[in-house]
Amino acid sequence: MKNKPLDSSQLYKPCVVEHLHFKSTDELEDISITIGQGRAIDSIQFGLRIEHKGYNIFALAPSGTGKLTTIRQLVEHESRQMDIPSDWCYINNFSEPAKPYAVEFTA
Numbered sequence: 063m064k065n066k067p068l069d070s071s072q073l074y075k076p077c078v079v080e081h082l083h084f085k086s087t088d089e090l091e092d093i094s095i096t097i098g099q100g101r102a103i104d105s106i107q108f109g110l111r112i113e114h115k116g117y118n119i120f121a122l123a124p125s126g127t128g129k130l131t132t133i134r135q136l137v138e139h140e141s142r143q144m145d146i147p148s149d150w151c152y153i154n155n156f157s158e159p160a161k162p163y164a165v166e167f168t169a
């Protein structure tokens with residue numbers, strides 16, 4: 063099958079403002095950002111529940127799709143289910159500056 067160039071009319075879809083039932087997007091209700099993203103949500107939740115060192119979550123999506131907001135919401139939700147982690151303070155080791163002392167504090 064040979065590729066056929068598109069006509070310029072196929073590259074443009076006009077927005078008919080008269081069809082919109084609002085004057086500003088401020089009038090619109092917020093929608094759930096997870097619509098149609100079931101696999102992505104499941105994958106992020108799976109990644110957040112891995113309790114071993116060395117694992118990261120890499121999220122790739124176009125800008126403006128709510129990726130960061132979605133991940134923040136999922137992280138906050140998962141964190142409420144877990145114990146509060148300790149706080150850590152690193153103190154200078156004057157005898158070996160490349161090896162600071164790690165001190166753990168309860169949150």
